[in-house]
Amino acid sequence: MVDAIIHGFILALGLILPLGVQNVFVFNQGAAHTQFFKALPVIITASICDTLLISLAVLGVSVVVLEYNWLKTVLLIAGISFLIYMGFITWRSKTHVNADHKSAVSLTPKKQITFAISVSLLNPHAVLDTIGVIGTSSLKYVGTEKLSFTLTCILISWIWFAGLGIGGKVTRKLDKSGRLLLIFNKVSAIVMWGTAVYLGSTFFS
Template identity: 65%
Template sequence: MIGVIVHGFILALGLILPLGVQNVFVFNQGAVQPRFIKALPVMITASLCDTLLISLAVLGVSVVVLEYEWIRTVLFSLGICFLVYMGRVTWESKPSGQAQEETRSFTPKKQIVFAMSVSLLNPHAVLDTIGVIGTSSLQYTGIDKVVFAVVCIAVSWLWFLGLGIAGRTAGRMDPSGKWLSTLNRISALIMWGIAGYLGVSLILS
């Protein structure tokens, strides 16, 4: 059980850390909103969208992949390639503090609509959940699979909450964005590590 929890935690954290459109939007709203509570709509919406995607991946894709071995192989391969590519892009990216300054605080309605669009219409999110989290859940059954999914979802909720808090804190400190570069490097290393783990699982399966 401990192994399942650790696997779900590391996998979800490695996938959610890269500062893409979704994360940047949550971070920026946390930074520019006059009060922390006013940034809750974007954090809750992003978390709910991830909960939906993870649940569909774990509950739905598993059935199809278990029936066709070639689909499982393809999904694992796509997940590995995606992680390697995103790790490289994340490593080389250089966040700019100007993005925070240019972002205006959105109303609750605009926060919800925009958060839904960057979460559910993001092809990277689909690859993350179906190609990586969904296929990774195939090695578990019963309560282990439930725990794996719950841990991944919990990481998502905690991450977006923490991201909003970090945005509010950063908004009142040096907005240079230099610390984001360090975060991206760490994220890239985690993603490459998970790609290696998936590769070993594919070979040994």
């Protein structure tokens, strides 16, 4: 069981650490809001989506997704469309600074949830990584070991997204002028567009 927990910890951390659209979006919302609890919709949504993907991967859905090319094509097209749209919205977003140097709220809870779902469930690269890597790795475990492996992967996701939100808030406090957040918005948009281009090249190749 210990081996399964360690394996799940290392694997989940390795998949979630790279700077991707999902991480950038969660961090950005943590930085854009005046209070941490206002960024909870995106943190909780992203965590639930990862929990769903990991659970489905372990349950064997990976076999279905990886087998049918048309399903991967649908995921790619939907993912590319959302990334282009979100990149446009993020690029145009502005951080306004008032008299006491506090930034205004960026996205409403509804938009946070909608966008978090799109970058989590409509990101083919993330979906295939989770399903392909975690789903395949879980095949070596059964019973309590498989449960321990799965719960560890899920726990890492929840801790990581909460940490991103906190990290964003800390950055916002240090950035009294709001300029850093404006730059981060531009970087976020570029990451989203870059991911869309990468996915598009994968699709056409």
